[in-house]
Amino acid sequence: MADPVKAVLSLEKLTSEYSVFERDQxxxxxxxxxxxxYFDDQERLARVELLGVGCVGGLRVSIATGGKVRVSKGLGLTTDGDLLMLASDTLYDSFKPYDNTAPYYSRFYTGVAPNQTMLPVFELVREGESDVLKKPLATLPSALNSYVVVMYMESYELDHDLCSAADCDNLGIVATHTPRMLLVRETDAAALLGTISSLTDKASQLPxxxxxxxxxSGALTTTAALASLYLTACTTIKNALVNAVDELHKQIPVLTQxxxxxxxxxxxxxxxxxTLTSYSSNTSGIQYFYDYLKDLVETWNALRDALLDNDCVMCPDLMAFPKHLLLGALKAPATLRTGFYASPLTGSARTHLAxxxxxxxxLHVLINTFQRPANLSGADAVIVTxxxxxxxxxxxxxxxYYYAKxxxxxxxxxxxxxxxxxxxTHTGITAYRAATLGASAAAQAPLTGQIGQxxxxxxxxxxxxxxxxxxxxxxxEIKARNLPFAVRAVLLHSSTGPIKRRPKIRYNDLHRIHKLFRAEVDTQLERATExxxxxxxxxxxxxxxxxxxxEGTRATEAANTHGSFSxxxxxxxxxxxxxRYSDFRADNTWASSHSEAQVTAANFKRQFGDIARTDYITALDTHLSNNHRQWLDWLDVLIDDKDKKADERVLLANYLKTHPGLEHYAGVLRGGTFVVVYNDSATVVADFMLPYRETEDAEDEADEPTLTPVVPDFIREGVKVLKPIEWRFDDLKTGIRDEWLKEINIQKDYQVFFKDSLGSIAEVVSKFNVGNVKDPGFGFVDTGDSLLNSLLEDLKGKANQLDKLRNDVASGKLGKExxxxxxxxxxxxEQEIAKGVTxxxxxxxxxxxxxxxxxxGANAVAEMGNALVKVKDDGAVKTAQAGLQTIANSAPQGSSNAAHAVANVVGIKF
Structure with missing residues (x-):
């Protein structure tokens, strides 16, 4: 039996030379x-190596209505350089056997020669094509959807020589190339797929x-704790990088080679x-190392992506699918389909590879140009890039900043x-070290130009x-360059004591209220001084x-007291x-001066109460009794508390609670906030960023407006200087004498009474003379009448209680209510004293x-006068006036002098 016809693989052995013809040769x-x-090989090589191999486009398979197989128009290239093309969409409704009588194609056989077995293969017959061997697709050994469509270029050479003993007529060898549409079982198709390993496949193996x-976390309070977090992260990233770069040469040696x-x-x-070892022993500036490792991670992933995008194959395996292409499984057309492997010359593959x-x-440059900033010159330059x-x-x-080598x-x-x-255009890249790197003039001063990009x-x-x-x-820099971000300083510590960076003053509405009360106290003091x-x-x-x-001594005392108060x-x-509020807080003497002014005002009233009376609550009374001075201290407490809370907010642990989006980016987004973190030595140890503007809500302290106090015009009115009690009795004596003389002229039978009374009044006048009694006081008075004694004791108690209550008000220690x-x-x-005197x-x-x-009785009159002189309320004074006048008018003749005596003591006229 003759050897079977074998399928020809044109590129299995390349022709490397050809004959050059000469004349008459x-x-x-x-x-x-x-x-x-030679030219056939070069044409095929040009297709395979410069264009690519596999299904270029179309050639999609499906099961059409009626159980037919449909293949769309398209084309493809085999690794032997065969161009397989289907000019139009085609339906196949039948099949015929494709067995070992066909030219031998090793990919359709299993086993080892000479005991190889051919796979079950069937050839599809076009709808309407006449063929005595065709059978309906429904008669296939297995269901139609269990097959895969294969497009096959049947290439072989056939020698048609006819020779005999007498003659040999050489007809030559005929090379035949016939495209055929075949069906193979899905279970056999995987062996025919013949995938080619591309850079994409290799890149997918890279991590x-x-x-x-x-x-x-919010628990961070020390530099060591923060550095430890970053060192742990850096160690993890470094280990991942080490494992990754170790795979690069293993998977894609062509690249590294x-x-x-x-x-x-x-x-x-x-x-x-x-580098990691150096940071393990000294974590200063570890955020720079963290940023550097992030750069390497991004560069690695970008390299992997570029390799994944590069689906080209350079010098594909010529034996991968030399004469056939799998067009897909009929039940899942996207599977078991030969892909297209472009050459580096076509499409975007060349760009991705480059x-x-x-x-x-x-990646190599970054690894070899990093240098710890602590070792760099000019490390004190803070630059915004x-x-x-x-x-x-x-x-x-x-x-x-950290690329310096x-x-x-x-x-x-x-x-x-x-x-x-x-x-x-790489010289236009902005950089911290733009000048050293050789960047353009514009890149060396980028903030002088437009920054919208x-x-x-x-x-x-x-x-x-x-x-x-x-x-x-x-x-x-922000102010000079109009930069669109804010900057904030936050302390890495557990207490506010080491805070270094805060506003000179956090001026707010509490300070304005404080100014208002300072003006009020100032007004009161001006009125009191007037x-x-x-x-x-x-x-x-x-x-x-x-x-x-x-009189000379008292006038001098009054002038001196006023001088001291003023x-x-x-x-x-x-x-x-x-x-400014800060100027006020800097003066620590005013409080003691205010206390001195209050003591002086109290002495003023006490020293001259026996010779003066006021008809209303005076400026001195207001100064003594109001609590506005205390309000200043309270407002100071509120302001200090607000400042304390503001300080607490700039502790990193608390700042994180308020701004959980804090993140390190080695800079700041447009419109964001750059957060500088410093330790208790005032050294910057880290930085973070917020994607929004966050600044302390505190105004700059400016000169506060002047609030001019308005002193009432009546400030000098309502003050009456009265004769002292002992001098009032002289007036009383004169008045009573005139009254008695009138009565003597009218009623002669009362002259004994007038004589006795006149003697009594003389004795009273003598009793209250300046040289005798100046201050009768509130000692116990025994009048011989138990009821009068009780009334006088009650007056004494109420007068003492009145003094106590006024002192309580003047102290400023009472609450508002x-x-x-x-x-x-x-x-x-005051009302009860007025009634008690009556x-x-x-x-x-x-x-x-x-x-x-x-x-x-003389001491009783003085004691009643001392009680009544403490009464300031106009209503109470009128009550006493009306009561004494009623007594004077209703008393028997000669008995009304007691009412007149008490009235005259305090200057009451009726």
Missing amino acids: VLTEAQLNSVAS VLVATRPQI DLFGGDPSPAWIAQLNS HAHFLAQK PGRSELVSLEERAIP TDSGFSLLASWSWLRSKRG YDFFRIEGHLGQNVDTVMDKLEA FSKAFSEKVAEGAKGKLFPD KSAGNVRKALTAK AEAAVKKQIVQY NATQRMVDAGVSMAAGQP
Whole structure:
């Protein structure tokens, strides 16, 4: 039996030479065939190596109505360079056997020669095509949906030589290439798939890296605790990177071999381990290392993505599917289908491959150009570099601070952005070290130009510096450059004591209320000073009119008391009228001066109460009794408490509770807040960012407006200087004498009474002379009448209680409600004293108590006068006036002198 016809694989053996013909040369078949074979091989190689292999487009399979197989128009290329094409959508309604009588194609056979077995294969017959061997698809050995459609290029050569013993007529060899549509079982199709391993497949084996995020909790209070969080995250990221880069050469050696001449991962891993070790022993500036590792993670993932996007195959396996393409399973057309493997020359594959090479090189540059900022020169420069946020790839952002080495053999600036390097615009990349890297003039001063294209601002060079230096620099830069973000300083500590950065003053509405009450206290003091002056002038006038004894001494005392009060009040007012709250708080002497002014005002009333009377609550009374001075202290407490709470809010632990979105980004988004974190040594140890503006709600302290106090015009009125009690009795004596003389002329039979009474009055006058009794006091008076004694004792008790209540009000220690109740009780006591004096006077008249000198009645009159002089309420004074007048009018002739005596003591006229 003759050998079976074998399928021809054109590229199985490439023709590397062909004959060049000469003139008059006799050509042989080998010479002619070499030319045809060479150009056929080159054409096929051009398809496979420069275009790609697999299903290019179309050729989609499905089961059509009636149990037919439908294949859409399309084309594909086999790895032997055969172009398989179906010019139009085609229906197949029958099949015929495709067995071992067909040319031998090794992919349709299983086992080892010579014991190979052919797979069950059936050829589809087009609808309407005549073929005696065709059968309906319904008669297939298995259900139609259990088959896979295979498009096959049947290529073979057939020798048609006819030879005999006498003659051999050479007809030559015929090469035949016939496309056929076949069915194979789904279980056999996997062996025919012939997948080619592309860079995409290799890239999918590379790990996807995630930069571990430090979980910043509210319990952080120390630099060590914060650094520990970042060191843990850095260690995790570093370990993941080490594992990843170790896989790069294993999976895609063609890439690393091209760029580095071998496996670069050992050097990379050594560098990463060394850097982590340095931070393990000294965590200063560890956020820079964390940012650097994030850069490497992003670059690695970008490299992986670029490789995944690169589905091209360079030099595919020519034996992968040399004569056939799988078009898909009939029950699931997307499966068991030969893909298309483009060459690096076609589509975007070339671009993706170039980008992947660039990113691999960039990874190498980043690993070899990182340097700890602590070892860099110019580390004290705090620089704001505009760029893009993490919403875009690392290649589109500004180059960070910590890339400083220049001995890597690559230009960092040229290795940063694929697109910019390809376009030749990489010198325009903004960077912390723009000048050192060779950036353009515009990139070296990016804040001088338009910044609308930038949505992020890198802020670097501040870690390890004093917080005041950093904040002053950033605030000045924001102001000078009109930068669209805010900056905040937060303390990493458990208490507010070490807070270094706070507003000079957190001026707010409490300060305005404080100003209002300072103006009120100032007004009261000015009014009290004016009243004190008026009081002293009234005393001086009374002294000039000789209304009281020792007039020169009393006038001098009044002037001195006013001077003392005016001086103390002036010291207080100097603090109260300060232009700023902080100036007021800086004066720690005003409180003692205010106390001195209160003592002086109280002495003023006490010293001159025997010669003066006021018709209303005076400015001195208001000064003594109001609580506004205490309100200033209370407002200070509220302001200090508000400041304390504001300080507590800038402790990192508390700040996190209020702003849980705090995140480290090595800069700040446009419109956001850059948060500088410093420790108890005022050293900046970290930074974070909020995506919104957050600043302390505190106004700058400005000069406060002047609130001019208005002093009433009547301030000098209502003060009356009276003769003292002992001098009033002289007037009483004169008045009584005139009355008695009238009575003597009318009633001669009463002259004995007048004589006795006149003697009594003389004795009373003598008793109350200046040289005898100046202050009868409130000692116990025994009048010989038990009821009168009781009435006088009651008056004494109420008068004493009245003094006590007024002192309570003047102390300023009462609350608002208590003070109102006490004032109400004062008025009640004044009414009761007025009525008590009337009752006691009536008793003296009824009992006929003698007012002669040395008699108890004289002391009783003085004691009633002392009680009545304490009454300030107009209603109570009128009550006493009406009661005494009623007694005087109704008493028997000669007995009304008691009522007149008491009235004259306190200056009551009727």
